[in-house]
Amino acid sequence: MRRPIKRAPRKLSADGQRLTTLAKAIIQASSRVEERQWEGQMDSLLQRLLRTRHQETLDIALDQLFNEAPMAYDALTDAAEAASESCLIEQNGVRYDALLLAAPILAWTRFAIASGPIPADMVATLSAHLHAHILASDARMAMAPMLFSIDQLPRTHSEIHLLTQQMAQAALHGTPIKTVAQPAETAPFLADTRYLLAAIAVPVGEPLFRWQATSNLADRDEALAQWNTQAMPNIARLLPGCGIELLLPEAYFVACREGDKQIRPASIRAAVHYLIHTLGVEAPALQAVIGGFGEDGERVDEYRIGFALVNQSDILYGVIWPLYGDEEAEENAFGMLEAEPRKSPLEEIHALLEESGIIRIKRHLEQFSMESCDDCGAPLFADPDGELVHAEMPEEAVNPEHLH
Numbered sequence: 001m002r003r004p005i006k007r008a009p010r011k012l013s014a015d016g017q018r019l020t021t022l023a024k025a026i027i028q029a030s031s032r033v034e035e036r037q038w039e040g041q042m043d044s045l046l047q048r049l050l051r052t053r054h055q056e057t058l059d060i061a062l063d064q065l066f067n068e069a070p071m072a073y074d075a076l077t078d079a080a081e082a083a084s085e086s087c088l089i090e091q092n093g094v095r096y097d098a099l100l101l102a103a104p105i106l107a108w109t110r111f112a113i114a115s116g117p118i119p120a121d122m123v124a125t126l127s128a129h130l131h132a133h134i135l136a137s138d139a140r141m142a143m144a145p146m147l148f149s150i151d152q153l154p155r156t157h158s159e160i161h162l163l164t165q166q167m168a169q170a171a172l173h174g175t176p177i178k179t180v181a182q183p184a185e186t187a188p189f190l191a192d193t194r195y196l197l198a199a200i201a202v203p204v205g206e207p208l209f210r211w212q213a214t215s216n217l218a219d220r221d222e223a224l225a226q227w228n229t230q231a232m233p234n235i236a237r238l239l240p241g242c243g244i245e246l247l248l249p250e251a252y253f254v255a256c257r258e259g260d261k262q263i264r265p266a267s268i269r270a271a272v273h274y275l276i277h278t279l280g281v282e283a284p285a286l287q288a289v290i291g292g293f294g295e296d297g298e299r300v301d302e303y304r305i306g307f308a309l310v311n312q313s314d315i316l317y318g319v320i321w322p323l324y325g326d327e328e329a330e331e332n333a334f335g336m337l338e339a340e341p342r343k344s345p346l347e348e349i350h351a352l353l354e355e356s357g358i359i360r361i362k363r364h365l366e367q368f369s370m371e372s373c374d375d376c377g378a379p380l381f382a383d384p385d386g387e388l389v390h391a392e393m394p395e396e397a398v399n400p401e402h403l404h
Helices: 014-028 032-051 055-068 070-085 120-133 157-173 210-214 218-238 252-279 326-332 345-355
Strands: 086-091 094-108 140-143 146-149 191-203 243-246 286-294 302-309 317-322 360-369
Touching: 014 032, 014 055, 014 070, 032 055, 032 070, 032 157, 055 070, 055 157, 070 086, 070 157, 070 252, 086 157, 094 157, 094 252, 120 140, 120 191, 120 218, 140 157, 157 191, 191 252, 210 218, 218 243, 243 252, 252 286, 252 302, 252 317, 252 345, 286 345, 302 345, 345 360
Parallel strands: 286 360
Antiparallel strands: 086 094, 094 191, 094 243, 140 191, 146 191, 286 302, 302 317
């Protein structure tokens, strides 16, 4: 379940009330036929709200459902994401399904990670690789001429809906997409995700992706392998000096969440690597302090890992490991066993730290509130004594980039 941003309670409008009612009806439906009927009504309402930029109506409905009906909250979230990242458009009497894609790129470095406009010839080359290895043969496509950081992506459902509509029209008509005039500034991290955005359109009912066309899910893995092989040299030119991994291009929201998840291990490795070179020490000279942080005192929303020198309490750097979906339930369902056990987030964090050479690892059992610095807004980290502090490098060290 994905959490909404905390806001003061606000009153539901008539449309907001209708959204919550439909979301509850969907999860209570006793058949696929009934469920689809409710979903059709919700989709029509969402399309109207997004088209008229009534984002607040949707936000208030999500806020209310989050606490009172978690399953209905998930149903409304899924419907809102689908309504904003896809659309139905018509050209010359033919109806097309259109979808906004994101292609996540994991990057890590001791230097700056580039973002911004992409040259036209590079857009053409990457578009050709995307079409050749990921998309169904009859899919039409338009790629945005920009390498996006998370700060430069659209933030609301209504903004994503507008972008989807614009890019879908470009895909159908074969027209270029304009570069963002003044993209937002990108926060500097040592490990971060970059995104290529593209819209694809196919006649209604036709496959979007190659693995759909072949009805062979194994082709997903082959598509990703070919995308990495063929697109990597071009992506490397856009991200000089970076280690890079390409993830599978998928629907916008799924791809963005996957990028957020997969960048977390790279963030820890990059942090340790940078500290070793900046401070001129070996990994065993560092210690890691792990604290669980949450909004309500019961649920862990993220782990914050602070780094300090052994036998010192000053936190030099901090890395945030956010939890998503079933990871939150996993961290709070004590005693629950899975048929095929997998590493919990805490176990994965410990394994990554040990793999990076960190021997001393302290985990606080108490849960901390999601506090940030009042002056700069940076997240606070727990020091070895359990005090929440700002992560700061010593003055004599080279001023580093920020870390996740």
